[in-house]
Amino acid sequence: MASTIGSAPPRHAAAAPPPPDRERRRSYRLGRLDIKFSPYLYIAPFFVLFGVFGLFPILYNLRVSLYKYDLLSGSRTWVGLQNYTDLLADKQFWNAVYNTFGMFVLSTVPQLLLALMIANLLNRQMKARTALRMGVVVPSITSVAAVGIIFGMLFADQYGLINYLVTSFGFDPIAWRDSKPTSWAAIAVMVDWRWTGYNALIYLGAMQAIPKDLYESASLDGASSWRQFWKITVPLIRPTILFTVIISTIGGLQLFTEPLMFGGAQPRGGIDNQFQTVAMYIYERTFTRNFEYGYGAAMSWMLFIMILIFALVNFALVRRSVKGDNK
Amino acid sequence: MTTQTLRTVGPGAPAPRARRRRGMPGARLWQASPLTYLALIIASVLSIFPILWSFIIASRDNSAVYEMPPVPGTKFLDNTSRMLNNPDAGFLVGLANSFLVAAVVTVSVVFFSTLAGFAFAKLRFRGSNILLLSIILTMMVPTQLGVIPLYLMMVEFGWRDQLQAIIVPFMVQGFGVFMMRQYASSAVSNELIEAARIDGCSTWRIYWNVVLPALRPAAAVLALLTFMESWNNFLWPFIVLSNNTPTVQISLKVLSAGLYSTDYAALFAGTSLSIVPLLLVFIVFGRQIIGGIMEGSVKA
Numbered sequence: 245m246a247s248t249i250g251s252a253p254p255r256h257a258a259a260a261p262p263p264p265d266r267e268r269r270r271s272y273r274l275g276r277l278d279i280k281f282s283p284y285l286y287i288a289p290f291f292v293l294f295g296v297f298g299l300f301p302i303l304y305n306l307r308v309s310l311y312k313y314d315l316l317s318g319s320r321t322w323v324g325l326q327n328y329t330d331l332l333a334d335k336q337f338w339n340a341v342y343n344t345f346g347m348f349v350l351s352t353v354p355q356l357l358l359a360l361m362i363a364n365l366l367n368r369q370m371k372a373r374t375a376l377r378m379g380v381v382v383p384s385i386t387s388v389a390a391v392g393i394i395f396g397m398l399f400a401d402q403y404g405l406i407n408y409l410v411t412s413f414g415f416d417p418i419a420w421r422d423s424k425p426t427s428w429a430a431i432a433v434m435v436d437w438r439w440t441g442y443n444a445l446i447y448l449g450a451m452q453a454i455p456k457d458l459y460e461s462a463s464l465d466g467a468s469s470w471r472q473f474w475k476i477t478v479p480l481i482r483p484t485i486l487f488t489v490i491i492s493t494i495g496g497l498q499l500f501t502e503p504l505m506f507g508g509a510q511p512r513g514g515i516d517n518q519f520q521t522v523a524m525y526i527y528e529r530t531f532t533r534n535f536e537y538g539y540g541a542a543m544s545w546m547l548f549i550m551i552l553i554f555a556l557v558n559f560a561l562v563r564r565s566v567k568g569d570n571k
Numbered sequence: 572m573t574t575q576t577l578r579t580v581g582p583g584a585p586a587p588r589a590r591r592r593r594g595m596p597g598a599r600l601w602q603a604s605p606l607t608y609l610a611l612i613i614a615s616v617l618s619i620f621p622i623l624w625s626f627i628i629a630s631r632d633n634s635a636v637y638e639m640p641p642v643p644g645t646k647f648l649d650n651t652s653r654m655l656n657n658p659d660a661g662f663l664v665g666l667a668n669s670f671l672v673a674a675v676v677t678v679s680v681v682f683f684s685t686l687a688g689f690a691f692a693k694l695r696f697r698g699s700n701i702l703l704l705s706i707i708l709t710m711m712v713p714t715q716l717g718v719i720p721l722y723l724m725m726v727e728f729g730w731r732d733q734l735q736a737i738i739v740p741f742m743v744q745g746f747g748v749f750m751m752r753q754y755a756s757s758a759v760s761n762e763l764i765e766a767a768r769i770d771g772c773s774t775w776r777i778y779w780n781v782v783l784p785a786l787r788p789a790a791a792v793l794a795l796l797t798f799m800e801s802w803n804n805f806l807w808p809f810i811v812l813s814n815n816t817p818t819v820q821i822s823l824k825v826l827s828a829g830l831y832s833t834d835y836a837a838l839f840a841g842t843s844l845s846i847v848p849l850l851l852v853f854i855v856f857g858r859q860i861i862g863g864i865m866e867g868s869v870k871a
Binding site: 275278279280282283284286287289290291293294297298299300301302304305308362365366368369370371374375376377378379380381382383384385386387388389390391392393394395396397398403405408437441442445446448449452490494497498500501505508509510523526527530531537540541544545547548551 | 602603607608610611612614615616617618619621622624625628636637639641683686687689690691694695696699702706709711712713714715716717718719720721722723724739740742743745748773774775778799802803805806809810819820823824827828835838839842845846849850852853857858860861864865866
């Protein structure tokens with residue numbers, strides 16, 4: 245980066261005649277103020293905007309979750325923890341929780357493993373390097389809505405391309421939306437298609453920071469490249485793996501748009517809610533039926549707590565399992 | 572943490588060639604084998620095919636949508652004009668709105684991120700560490716947690732169904748601040764800033780004339796990523812906007828909700844067109860975007 249700096253010299257203030265004494269003192273005082281307060285001024289926009297549109301809603305959410313809103317009269321009544329107790333007894337909520345975790349596991353585990361493999365393949369000298377990298381990462385620039393539409397069609401029951409392949413191998417066509425396993429699988433494919441290449445590039449970035457001589461000495465010792473991958477590469481990019489696991493947990497448990505579009509832009513997630521996620525259920529109760537803001541707010545707190553716990557669990561799991569014997 | 576964004580990648584010195592022991596291809600370890608190419612080409616084809624397929628369907632007659640060898644037809648323009656004429660979807664309005672929103676959000680995020688990133692990297696002030704930490708923590712908060720109160724706020728402000736509802740809450744981004752802070756730490760030398768100070772530059776002038784030019788490569792990547800994210804944003808516009816003020820994603824949703832009335836060709840014309848702007852950005856700036864994503868690994 246040294247060259248960047250060299251090419252951008254500060255534009256010096258035009259050499260003015262030395263200002264009279266009072267002037268100078270004033271500008272000195274201004275300079276002190278400038279140095280003292282500018283930093284706060286520069287970070288203030290972030291904190292003000294985040295405070296108003298990020299932090300406040302989150303805290304206020306707690307309050308909303310303690311009320312029952314009445315749409316007709318526009319009033320609300322304090323109900324204490326009733327939304328939460330209702331929630332614990334709500335079968336549809338637990339079904340949504342089950343679906344969310346099911347789809348999360350089904351999508352994230354293969355996704356990150358596949359991303360590791362692809363990154364490992366990309367991490368060598370090759371022709372058309374940029375083209376291949378762009379090739380694997382192009383899905384991540386498409387919008388979720390578009391992905392939902394395209395894959396909804398690929399997984400169409402009657403004439404979908406996937407079922408065409410299935411039947412051409414002599415199997416019966418699959419009713420993708422009708423059961424949990426099939427709809428989860430289809431949605432997981434959607435999620436993975438969009439994010440695998442992206443994660444692969446993140447891993448690739450980390451892999452390139454590994455000194456190459458580690459591998460050279462390992463291969464002199466006769467370690468196969470498979471072994472090197474698991475014993476050198478994976479342990480050394482562990483922080484990055486942890487990072488992607490956390491990010492995938494936070495994102496994956498909020499899964500919304502893919503299943504929504506898969507079900508024809510309806511938040512029900514299938515006739516029996518077989519692929520309704522928690523986020524979809526929040527939407528259904530809050531923004532389509534009776535505008536039950538309080539109930540939705542309680543649900544989003546529950547979702548948050550689940551994300552928090554699950555992120556910590558995953559963190560611990562991955563930290564323990566991805567441990568190198570060579571540090 | 573000093574890895575550069577757009578570094579030229581590649582293993583350093585090629586390993587000595589004569590090392591071949593126990594059949595291990597020591598020197599050629601980092602050469603891609605034909606099998607590597609094959610696997611990566613398959614991965615690329617699988618990645619590109621659904622996008623391509625969307626364009627193929629968009630170019631066919633509705634009666635031929637399901638025909639099997641997926642080859643393009645000749646009806647792309649017909650389908651597109653039928654799709655554009657769908658009054659409910661308002662696709663052109665959606666496109667214009669998406670451009671406007673993404674542009675404003677991008678300029679704002681880049682400006683505030685470089686400003687705050689500079690302050691955190693190069694200015695000394697009380698509480699800077701804890702404030703930076705709190706920004707990092709904001710990146711970990713799931714967005715859905717605040718959606719309902721935010722919606723109630725928008726109703727209160729009278730912003731429902733207004734574009735500012737999907738602009739203002741996205742004008743700052745913790746990730747951007749952090750990314751710019753990391754980059755500024757290594758890309759701008761302290762001596763340079765000291766020198767500018769001694770020459771009598773105000774902090775603002777240092778930012779504008781010294782720091783901002785040095786941050787340009789990273790700021791460009793941030794801009795690209797922010798633009799894409801804003802363009803693709805779905806959940807929040809879906810909640811707070813109606814079909815009267817669509818973004819391109821909302822137009823798509825409207826088109827697809829009428830999906831069972833089955834004008835698939837038109838739907839896919841819309842889907843394809845919604846991808847085109849980002850596809851162009853990606854083709855032109857692919858290298859930088861890839862660099863930016865790989866840089867994400869250093870974030871950890």
